[in-house]
Amino acid sequence: MSGSFTKATARNIFYGGAAFFFLLFLALTFDSQQALPKRDNSQNLTPQVIRGKYLWETNDCIGCHTLLGEGAYFAPELGNVYKRRGPDFIKAWIKAQPTGTPGRRQMPNFHFNDQELDDLVQFFKYTNGINTNNWPPNIQG
Amino acid sequence: MTTLTLQATPQKSIPGDLAMWFFILAELLVFGVLFICYGITRFADPALFNAGQTHLHAGQAAWNTLFLITGSGTAVLAAHAIARLQYRQGSIFLVATFASGVLFVVNKLMEFASYLGQGYTLSTDNFWMFYLFLTFFHFLHVILGMVIIAAVWIKLQQGHYRNGQTAGVETATSYWHMVDLVWIVLFPLVYLIR
Amino acid sequence: MKYQSQAVAKPYFIAAIGLFIGQILFGLIMGLQYLWGDFLFPAIPFNVARMVHTNLLIVWLLFGFMGAAYYMIPEEAERELYSPKLAKLMFWVFLVAGALTVVSYLAVPYATLAKWSGNGLVATMGREFLEQPLYTKVGIVVVALVFLFNISMTLLAGRKTSISLVMILGLWGLAVFFLFSFYNPNNLVKDKYYWWWVVHLWVEGVWELILGAMLAFVLVKITGVDREVIEKWLYVIIAMTLITGIIGTGHHYFWIGTPAYWQWWGSIFSALEPIPFFMMTVFAFNMVNRRRREHPNKAATLWALGTGVMSFLGAGVWGFLHTLAPVNYYTHGSQITAAHGHMAFYGAYVMVVITMISYAMPLLRGREANSNRAQVLEMWSFWLMTIAMVFITLFLTAAGILQVWLQRISATPMSFMDTQDQLRLFYWLREFSGVIFAVGLVLYVISFFIKERKTANA
Amino acid sequence: MKTGFYIQWGLLTALTLIALMAPRWLEVEHYLLAGLAITTLTKGQIIIDQFMGLKRAPNWLRWTVTGWLWLVLGTLGLCFY
Numbered sequence: 001m002s003g004s005f006t007k008a009t010a011r012n013i014f015y016g017g018a019a020f021f022f023l024l025f026l027a028l029t030f031d032s033q034q035a036l037p038k039r040d041n042s043q044n045l046t047p048q049v050i051r052g053k054y055l056w057e058t059n060d061c062i063g064c065h066t067l068l069g070e071g072a073y074f075a076p077e078l079g080n081v082y083k084r085r086g087p088d089f090i091k092a093w094i095k096a097q098p099t100g101t102p103g104r105r106q107m108p109n110f111h112f113n114d115q116e117l118d119d120l121v122q123f124f125k126y127t128n129g130i131n132t133n134n135w136p137p138n139i140q141g
Numbered sequence: 142m143t144t145l146t147l148q149a150t151p152q153k154s155i156p157g158d159l160a161m162w163f164f165i166l167a168e169l170l171v172f173g174v175l176f177i178c179y180g181i182t183r184f185a186d187p188a189l190f191n192a193g194q195t196h197l198h199a200g201q202a203a204w205n206t207l208f209l210i211t212g213s214g215t216a217v218l219a220a221h222a223i224a225r226l227q228y229r230q231g232s233i234f235l236v237a238t239f240a241s242g243v244l245f246v247v248n249k250l251m252e253f254a255s256y257l258g259q260g261y262t263l264s265t266d267n268f269w270m271f272y273l274f275l276t277f278f279h280f281l282h283v284i285l286g287m288v289i290i291a292a293v294w295i296k297l298q299q300g301h302y303r304n305g306q307t308a309g310v311e312t313a314t315s316y317w318h319m320v321d322l323v324w325i326v327l328f329p330l331v332y333l334i335r
Numbered sequence: 336m337k338y339q340s341q342a343v344a345k346p347y348f349i350a351a352i353g354l355f356i357g358q359i360l361f362g363l364i365m366g367l368q369y370l371w372g373d374f375l376f377p378a379i380p381f382n383v384a385r386m387v388h389t390n391l392l393i394v395w396l397l398f399g400f401m402g403a404a405y406y407m408i409p410e411e412a413e414r415e416l417y418s419p420k421l422a423k424l425m426f427w428v429f430l431v432a433g434a435l436t437v438v439s440y441l442a443v444p445y446a447t448l449a450k451w452s453g454n455g456l457v458a459t460m461g462r463e464f465l466e467q468p469l470y471t472k473v474g475i476v477v478v479a480l481v482f483l484f485n486i487s488m489t490l491l492a493g494r495k496t497s498i499s500l501v502m503i504l505g506l507w508g509l510a511v512f513f514l515f516s517f518y519n520p521n522n523l524v525k526d527k528y529y530w531w532w533v534v535h536l537w538v539e540g541v542w543e544l545i546l547g548a549m550l551a552f553v554l555v556k557i558t559g560v561d562r563e564v565i566e567k568w569l570y571v572i573i574a575m576t577l578i579t580g581i582i583g584t585g586h587h588y589f590w591i592g593t594p595a596y597w598q599w600w601g602s603i604f605s606a607l608e609p610i611p612f613f614m615m616t617v618f619a620f621n622m623v624n625r626r627r628r629e630h631p632n633k634a635a636t637l638w639a640l641g642t643g644v645m646s647f648l649g650a651g652v653w654g655f656l657h658t659l660a661p662v663n664y665y666t667h668g669s670q671i672t673a674a675h676g677h678m679a680f681y682g683a684y685v686m687v688v689i690t691m692i693s694y695a696m697p698l699l700r701g702r703e704a705n706s707n708r709a710q711v712l713e714m715w716s717f718w719l720m721t722i723a724m725v726f727i728t729l730f731l732t733a734a735g736i737l738q739v740w741l742q743r744i745s746a747t748p749m750s751f752m753d754t755q756d757q758l759r760l761f762y763w764l765r766e767f768s769g770v771i772f773a774v775g776l777v778l779y780v781i782s783f784f785i786k787e788r789k790t791a792n793a
Numbered sequence: 794m795k796t797g798f799y800i801q802w803g804l805l806t807a808l809t810l811i812a813l814m815a816p817r818w819l820e821v822e823h824y825l826l827a828g829l830a831i832t833t834l835t836k837g838q839i840i841i842d843q844f845m846g847l848k849r850a851p852n853w854l855r856w857t858v859t860g861w862l863w864l865v866l867g868t869l870g871l872c873f874y
Binding site: 005032066098100101106107126137139141 | 365368369371372373376377380381382383385386444445446449450454458460461462463466497519521522523524525527528563566567568570571573574577578581582584585588589590591592593594595597598600664665667668669670672673742743744748749750751752754755
């Protein structure tokens with residue numbers, strides 16, 4: 001075929017296209033940030049929840065569990081665990097680990113005190129209150 | 142109507158740079174998928190879309206169609222003028238295309254301001270989400286088209302495109318025509334049909 | 336090798352392969368933990384093994400990228416590296432930092448590490464793939480900046496080719512987006528939103544520029560096709576990558592608390608993401624078919640073509656499989672995700688780094704290509720690893736489909752752990768494929784030590 | 794050339810105005826759909842063949858873009874039918 005195909009044009013399209021779509025992405029990000037307060041349950045972001053999130057992170061819970069579907073796929077989803085199990089079960093379960101059942105997956109014992117357990121539960125409660133467009137499909141996560 | 146020309150033209154060539162046409166085809170693909178998604182969502186809930194549509198300013202959008210068509214026309218004239226070495230004329234026509242872009246942008250911004258002032262956002266409902274995203278996405282394309290036209294105009298002033306070397310100009314105008322073509326589908330789709 | 340200073344690439348490549356072995360070892364351990372839950376517990380809990388597995392992957396790929404840059408940039412710029420000493424120093428800094436991080440993951444509980452490394456000051460730890468303690472993160476930034484300074488100075492002083500510009504742009508992007516790993520808001524939704532600015536904008540954004548540049552470089556060298564032709568296609572492909580991939584980030588914003596409209600934009604744009612991968616495959620095969628010379632390094636050619644095909648399959652096809660929001664609603668966070676992750680990382684990034692090593696290592700060792708015997712062994716390792724990875728992906732996909740069915744679609748959904756018990760067969764098959772992969776990797780390492788037969792053919 | 798060009802330009806303008814008035818003139822929805830489809834198709838075809846100049850381009854390009862227009866309008870027609 002005749003007609004030209006030059007590197008200079010291809011390069012300009014790359015730079016122009018990349019800049020264009022990145023700006024669009026920034027615009028959408030801006031809009032998302034505006035829309036978040038209605039969805040992200042941030043009104044319930046208490047100091048206790050924040051401490052719970054810190055515990056969640058510093059014990060690398062995401063290395064086995066998923067939270068809102070993100071993380072490892074070795075242990076149950078915890079975004080909705082507050083609804084699935086309730087606060088008392090969660091605390092009792094964490095305290096009872098590891099089960100030591102031969103051949104079963106084991107969760108370490110993290111030696112949380114009662115206040116820390118409450119912090120974690122509050123974090124799960126807050127997470128459960130985030131509007132996730134109805135994900136997961138059912139209570140099992 | 143225009144597809145009936147059967148006599149083989151001596152040499153067929155791609156207007157402008159092939160790389161631009163890859164870009165144009167990719168853009169058309171994106172817009173095409175977006176339009177069809179709009180159609181399908183509207184099919185599922187016509188009442189919502191018809192209700193939303195009554196709040197749109199179709200007359201203002203018609204003006205915008207005229208701006209883009211005019212810009213497209215002057216872009217064609219610019220390419221022809223430059224091919225015939227009439228650089229001054231070509232320069233004026235490019236400015237005209239750019240100016241039509243400015244008119245479009247100003248008019249569209251006023252329209253956006255009106256809707257946002259009434260509290261409509263991307264999260265209002267499916268109609269407003271599609272309307273705002275589609276037209277904003279297209280709006281950005283008009284701005285990119287203006288940038289490209291401006292770049293060609295500057296190159297023209299710098300004395301590129303000697304001896305009727307119009308590939309660069311055609312590359313730019315092809316993009317503008319694409320933006321126009323997309324709007325020609327978008328305009329009846331969101332403003333008129335119900 | 337045209338420039339003395341290209342030699343600094345060699346330790347980077349060796350370290351990359353060494354850490355790769357470690358990564359696979361921990362992969363096998365995790366595979367067993369899926370089958371015998373208490374395997375190595377409490378010495379190496381699953382979360383620790385996984386952290387080591389994924390972090391080693393990231394670190395060795397970074398070693399590979401840096402080695403590739405040290406090899407490519409002097410040759411492209413047509414001058415010696417700005418400072419080979421700095422490059423050697425940074426090698427040791429990065430290696431020691433990486434090793435210390437892995438050792439500390441294994442030696443002390445994560446919470447202790449967090450306390451001890453000052454996570455209380457700037458909390459950045461405990462997010463998937465970004466588990467590194469603060470000092471490692473800062474170390475990565477320092478190493479990256481010194482590295483970028485070194486190659487940018489080299490490039491500024493020399494010939495600026497498109498390949499080297501794309502490479503350096505990708506590397507700068509890598510460094511810039513890594514900065515978002517320091518942003519960890521209390522608001523979980525925002526945390527997740529910007530976490531993807533590291534993870535997604537790396538692997539489906541700037542890393543693809545690095546991938547494209549590395550592949551283009553090797554293709555120029557191996558095929559002898561006019562650089563102008565390869566470079567313009569490189570631009571077209573990476574333009575498509577960013578056009579689709581940036582808004583494609585939206586496919587991670589379906590269920591994490593972000594507005595519902597992302598389901599549309601994420602689905603539409605990421606559905607188009609296979610296009611650049613498809614173009615890359617066609618491009619690689621086209622260039623090899625149009626070759627103007629027969630390069631003696633057949634193994635490197637095989638890896639280059641493999642990169643095209645496997646990245647299209649892993650990132651393109653397996654990505655598309657579950658990227659549409661209505662599908663992703665059921666597959667999100669299941670073994671399907673794991674299947675895609677494995678083949679995409681292997682096909683795109685592991686293979687391109689090995690392509691580069693395969694091409695450059697013989698030259699760094701003073702010959703254009705390895706002996707025929709060594710190449711045959713290397714090609715065996717190619718097929719073993721690649722086919723094993725295809726099977727790992729297929730078994731994980733099967734596990735994922737069954738998981739989604741039992742746990743999420745069924746009228747009487749099973750609990751997570753009950754579902755896992757039903758997937759054991761697939762986990763066994765996956766672990767078996769993993770062993771084959773490890774065998775392929777061992778053969779790959781051996782291929783470096785195969786010498787030409789002393790008795791030359793008459 | 795010039796005369797043809799002004800006819801095309803005039804046609805585009807006229808069709809835009811007709812399309813704008815169509816919802817008032819065509820009360821029946823199917824007529825409106827048909828009217829808008831015809832005006833849009835004609836306008837798009839003028840842009841593609843004349844303004845873009847694809848009439849003189851290689852067939853693959855001309856028919857890809859033309860095919861895009863027909864496919865998109867056809868699918869939308871089904872959605873609104």
